[in-house]
Amino acid sequence: MNSPPETPSAAERPAVTDAELLTAHINGDPHAFSEIVKRHRDRMWAVALRTLGDPDEAADAVQDAFVSAYRKAATFRGEAAVTTWLHRIVVNACLDRMRRKSVRPVADDELIEAAERETPLPDQTVEREVSMEVSAALKMLPTDQRAALVLVDMMGYSVEDAAQVLQVPSGTVKSRCARGRAKLAPILSHLRNRTDLNRVSSAKGDRTS
Structure with a gap:
């Protein structure tokens, strides 16, 4: 007797929205958040690099942001797009790094x-x-x-x-x-x-x- 085919994960199903992927991640899908990262990492990187002006700092900020998003996914309330929520986390990660360095704005x-x-x-x-x-x-x-x-x-x-x-x-x-x-x-x-x-x-x- 043949085994039933495995149900594809949310990341594998076509035309899955970011919000659906985030919900799937919250519900335990091990691949859903990786798909979110894959979709948006380039733009998140661009924001971080433009904001910080340093590739190493930008890479660390993006990593911090995605770790934070992974852990705080359950706090997403759907009041804004997932991309807006991600950008907010990335920008905050950049601003935190800038503040920790205490860079004095030029007069x-x-x-x-x-x-x-x-x-x-x-x-x-x-x-x-x-x-x-x-x-x-x-x-x-x-x-x-x-x-x-x-x-x-x-x-x-x-x-x-x-x-x-x-x-x-x-x-x-x-x-x-x-x-x-x-x-x-x-x-x-x-x-x-x-x-x-x-x-x-x-x-x-x-x-x-």
Whole structure:
């Protein structure tokens, strides 16, 4: 007599939503959370790297975040998307690391001095070098402004979605972005015609969609 076929896990079934995978994980499916990690680790890594500006720190933050999400899965209430919940955990892990390092935000007059020392990049400079300059400039901002700019200007989140991730009002996100852009503008002005600048320091107005 043939044995009945094994029931596929939630991760193996087609068109399973993130919320269904999380529920399956809570209910004991050993593969469900691995599928969640597989789906979202690249974007979580991008957020962490942009926020921290250091690959090693970003890797540790993402690992801490996924461990936390694994352990706290039962606390997910479905009030936001699973991706928003994950981003919130990753951003908090990054902010915790930044606060533990007690990095002092650069004062406005220091930002002005840095801008005055900048020279235009040679035409052959690749986008990677531009990104490195942007990342270095982001490190000069207070943690709250940096997190808001990474989500809205670099990761393409709407103000409303970023507010959900950061758990602050939309107006607070707009204000943090505006202050951050104002501080970055003098330093990154020489990059104005380069594509990466448009993701961070362009002050054409806050995104609302």
